[in-house]
Amino acid sequence: MTAPRMLLRGLMAAALVLPLALAGCGGDDDSSAGGKTELTFFWWGGEARAKLTQQALDLYTSKHPDVTFKTTWQANQGYFDKLATLTAGSDAPDIFQIDDNYLAEYATRNVTEDLTKYKDSGKLDVTKFPESLWKYGVVNDKLAGLAFGENTQGLVFNKTKLEAAKQELPKTGMSWGDLITWAQKAGTATKIPGTMDPSADYKAFWVWLRQNGKQFYNGSQLGFTKDDVQKWFELWKGARDAKATPTADVIHEGNATDITKQTVVTGKALTSWVWANQMPDIQKNTKDELGVVAYPGDPSAQWARASMYFSVYRGGKHKDAAVDVINFLANDPEAGKILGTDRGLPSNLDIRTQVAATTTDPAMKASIALEDELLKKFGPSPSVPPKGHSKVKTELIKAAEAAQFATLTPDKAAEQFFSAAQAAVSG
Known part of the structure; x- marks a missing residue:
């Protein structure tokens, strides 16, 4: 899943200008044609993940009819090449999936929104997360991504x-x-x-x-x-x-x-x-x-390692709405039931307990049991890997x-x- 080094550097350098310019325009602008807000959402994975993710997003829209989604997904290979291209152009996704191989790289180039203010205000609820897990999304004192699954x-x-x-x-x-x-x-x-x-x-x-x-x-x-x-x-x-x-x-x-x-x-x-x-x-x-x-x-x-994150594009026009979506996907029981453990063990421990109680897969039960055992013993998270x-x-x-x-x-x-x-x- 590694993006070619020179391509990533060049594209990310270009991306630096756009987010800063857009971020200077003020707060969210959730106005869209017909009173609707369309959020773009990009992730990697297979067809099974795509189906589950779409079901969870449809659930969100059923509860928030004014918000719809334009989704794009692809296999692992080439994903970060495409993400680099998108963040360097005018078609950057409002929400995108990322892992700890690239989180620091994107954060230090001001591509990711700092989610700290949302966490502090409660709009992004991490109170049911292991502390070391959500902190594994912090880069240079800024919360660059919401850990969307725990792993070790x-x-x-x-x-x-x-x-x-x-x-x-x-x-x-x-x-x-x-x-x-x-x-x-x-x-x-x-x-x-x-x-x-x-x-x-x-x-x-x-x-x-x-x-x-x-x-x-x-x-x-x-x-x-x-x-x-x-x-x-x-x-x-x-x-x-x-x-x-x-x-x-x-x-x-x-x-x-x-x-x-x-x-x-x-x-x-x-x-x-x-x-x-x-x-x-x-x-x-x-x-x-x-x-x-x-x-x-x-x-x-x-330590409680984030299997992957959802990040919000710093230059997006609908950041408040995007944060509300990732908060919903992480913390809503119905969404948790749909998404299961496809992206790792749910970060929200209550959702994880719910999933563990309903799964009939012995291997999944063993994986959850190990994580629960080690949760009591985990040391502090290291810093997110650098570029x-x-x-x-x-x-x-x-x-x-x-x-x-x-x-x-x-x-x-x-x-x-x-x-x-x-x-x-x-x-």
Whole structure:
């Protein structure tokens, strides 16, 4: 989902002028032909998401007949190219979906409306949200987006195969070393490598850093050193040497974000390192029963991460109306029932309880149960990743795979990644 760097910069620079000019025109202008307000709404996703979103918007219109919607959606690929084009021109959407790869980038270029005043006045109600979740939408002291789903890191494991081999199941709170020892033993018993190697996975590295008193980012700078990366790569070299993980070619397959490529789905490892809300989709792709626990180590290193946000265009003419819509989608029980967990576990905890009580999907119940368990243990949210984050993620995969295939030592791979990551966030 990464937009080409040069395209994004050029288009976003152009977008800077338009929002500032329009924002200087004063407050909302909700006058439209025939007394109607038409809001444009843009998101990514598949047909199922489009259908559910349209149903929720139709519900809003039934309760607010003067507000209608012009909706546009598309698949993930190319979405941010299109969004950059729209925000640079006169056709920018009033409401758009965004994630933490780009929220800071758009916010610092004044594309997103600061929602703080709406939150403070109660027009945007976050009182039922975990505090760390809505705060994960703050960029430079401005609320740039409303978190529209909660997520956290989840270690998904093959319960069927482990129980058949009479092996202990992984548990929340086990150390990283214990997890690798467990994976080695379970792999021997099942003849399947115990765990996917997550050294290329930024979210696993991020949790490990927080458990070691570091952050992935400190503001717009890296929060770790080259030595931290080397220790991380060496940890997983040891796991590979101990045959606790698959071979490098299989790890490469598992590094893909496609659900169908996850090693717990392909049967090439007993665990996969994913976002917890992916559990239901992963379960649909295997006949074996799966389970999910937190990542190894102290679970307080995990946090309530926004699976995605809705942001309001700063240069739009109908900002008050747009805010009312996203408030409705997040907090109205009927809308919550329609939208379910398509964009992650509902941010509103009351809506989440409602969804959990009505779902018949065991994998969804497991995902919600993990999130509810960790909600009591979550640490404070980190700052939203700065611009360059997508490039940093790509460079981590590149360097980790060099170590996995042994074309570089952990030391040299760490040096490569750290240098490239510094350039990405400062460029």
